[in-house]
Amino acid sequence: MKYLFIGNRRFVLEELLKRSSDVAVYVMEKTHLHKENLLQQLPHTVISTSEEVHRVLIDEEYDILISNGLPHILNLAKLPKKLFVNIHPSFLPDLRGVDPVLGSILFERDAGATCHIIDEGIDTGPIISQEKIPFSDDLHASLLYLLSFEAEKRCFISAWEKNFIPINQKQPTSTDTVYFTRSYNTRFLPLTGSDYEVIQTVKAFENKNQGARFLIDKQEFRCFDIWLSHNPFLLEMISQHEINSVAMVYEDTLIVKRNRSAIGLRHVEGNLDNNLVGKMIVGR
Numbered sequence: 168m169k170y171l172f173i174g175n176r177r178f179v180l181e182e183l184l185k186r187s188s189d190v191a192v193y194v195m196e197k198t199h200l201h202k203e204n205l206l207q208q209l210p211h212t213v214i215s216t217s218e219e220v221h222r223v224l225i226d227e228e229y230d231i232l233i234s235n236g237l238p239h240i241l242n243l244a245k246l247p248k249k250l251f252v253n254i255h256p257s258f259l260p261d262l263r264g265v266d267p268v269l270g271s272i273l274f275e276r277d278a279g280a281t282c283h284i285i286d287e288g289i290d291t292g293p294i295i296s297q298e299k300i301p302f303s304d305d306l307h308a309s310l311l312y313l314l315s316f317e318a319e320k321r322c323f324i325s326a327w328e329k330n331f332i333p334i335n336q337k338q339p340t341s342t343d344t345v346y347f348t349r350s351y352n353t354r355f356l357p358l359t360g361s362d363y364e365v366i367q368t369v370k371a372f373e374n375k376n377q378g379a380r381f382l383i384d385k386q387e388f389r390c391f392d393i394w395l396s397h398n399p400f401l402l403e404m405i406s407q408h409e410i411n412s413v414a415m416v417y418e419d420t421l422i423v424k425r426n427r428s429a430i431g432l433r434h435v436e437g438n439l440d441n442n443l444v445g446k447m448i449v450g451r
Contacts, residue, residue, distance in 0.1 A: 171229035173220060175200045175236030178320045179254050183233055184209075186327060193223055195236065221245065231331065234285065235319065238265065243287055251285035252331055253292070254323055256315040258299045259283060261344045263290040268311050270347030272371040277302050278311055280318035282326035284333055293333035296325035307370040308377075354380045356450035358411050362395055362428055365450075369393040369432075378436065382449040383413070390421075392433035401429055413443045423448055 170190045172180055175198030183190055194200050196215035214220060217239040224232065224246050234253040241251065257267035258279035264270065271278035278300040286292035298318040300311070354372050356379055357364045369390060372379040378389030396402075401422075405414035408424040415422035416439050421432045 168231065169229045170231050170233055171223070171227055172233045172235070173214075173223070173237050174234060175238070176316060176319070177203045177205050178316045179233065179235040179323045181205065182320055182323050182327075191227055191229060193220075195238065198236065200236070224249075232285075233323075235323075240289065241285060243285070250331060252282060252295070252326070253285050253290070254280060254282050254319050254326075255290050256280050256319055257290075258297055259290055259294060260338050260341055262347060263344070264346045265348040267347060268315050269308060269349055269353075269371045270345055271300075271302060271311060272306060272308060272367055273353075274345050274347070275302050275304070275367075276345055278306075278315060278318075280315060280322040282322045282331075283338070284331075291338060293336055294338055295329060295331055295333050296322050298322045298325075304367075307373050309374045312374070352451055354378070356381045356448070358448060358450035362425060362430060365430060366393050366395060380450075381432075383443055383446050386437065388435055388437035390432040390435045394431045394433065396429045396431065397427070398429075402427075405429060408445065409447065412445055412447050416441055416443055421448075 170183060170187055172183055172190055173193040174180065175195040177200050180192065192209060192211040194206065194211050194213050196213050201213060214223065220239050221242065230249065232249060232251045258277050259281040261276055262270045268278060270276065279298050281297045282295045284292035284295065298321050300314050300318055354377065356368055369379040369392065373391045378391055381388055405422065405424050408414045410424055410426055412424055413421050414424045414429065419433065419435050419439065421435055421439065423430045423432060
C-alpha cells in the first residue's frame with residue numbers, strides 16, 4: 168500500500184512514517200511543518216497552490232491520500248478514484264471550517280479531532296474515528312492547539328487500526344453546529360459584549376503570531392493576556408472614567424473601565440504611555 172501525505176503538521180505524519188516506508192510527502196509552504204527538523208532527513212516536496220495539489224493527486228502513484236492541514240478544497244470530479252482521508256481538528260459535525268480550535272474557545276464548544284473520508288463537501292464525509300476534548304473555560308489557544316495535535320495523532324492511529332473503514336456512510340446531522348473560519352474582524356475585542364466574551368477572545372488569539380486587537384485613536388494594538396477585577400478599591404479609583412476607556416497604564420498593561428468591573432489587557436504591543444489614559448478603546 169502506497170500513501171500520499173499532504174499537510175502542514177508533523178504529528179500525524181510521524182505516526183504514518185512509523186507504520187509505512189512507502190510514503191510520498193508533500194508539505195504546504197510556509198507552515199509549521201515546512202519549518203520542522205523532521206524534514207531535514209526526509210525526502211519531500213513543498214507545494215502551495217490548489218493547482219499544485221490537484222496536479223500531484225493526478226500524477227502521483229498512491230493508494231491512499233492522508234490529508235492533515237490541507238487548506239484547499241479538492242475537486243473530486245477531476246481526480247482519480249482513490250481513498251482520500253482527512254484528519255480535521257474538531258469533533259465533527261461541529262466546527263467545520265479552517266479554524267475550529269479558535270472556534271471552540273470563542274463559542275464554548277467541545278474540541279477534538281476527526282478522521283473522515285473526503286467527499287464533495289467541506290469536512291462532511293463519513294467518519295472513521297474521533298477523539299473529543301471537552302470544553303473548559305481554562306483553555307487558551309496555545310494549549311488547545313497542542314491538545315488538538317495529540318487528538319489528531321490518536322485519531323489517525325485508531326483509523327489506521329480500522330483500515331480506514333468508516334463507522335457509517337454519512338456523518339450524523341445536527342442543527343446545533345458551528346462553522347468557523349477566522350477573519351480580520353474576529354480578532355478584535357467584542358467590547359460591546361460581556362466581560363466573558365472579551366476574555367474568551369483574548370484566549371482564542373493569545374498565541375504570539377496573532378494577538379487580540381483593539382484601536383485607540385485609530386492606532387491598532389495587540390494584547391496577549393487578560394484578567395478581570397472586581398476589586399472595590401480599584402473600581403472606586405477609576406470610577407470617573409467612561410466605560411471602555413483606558414483608566415490606567417503601567418508597564419505593558421492597560422486597565423480598562425467596564426460597567427461593573429475592570430479588565431487588564433496585558434502584554435500589549437504598541438506605544439503605551441499615560442497619554443492614553445481617558446481615551447476610548449474601540450473593538451467590535
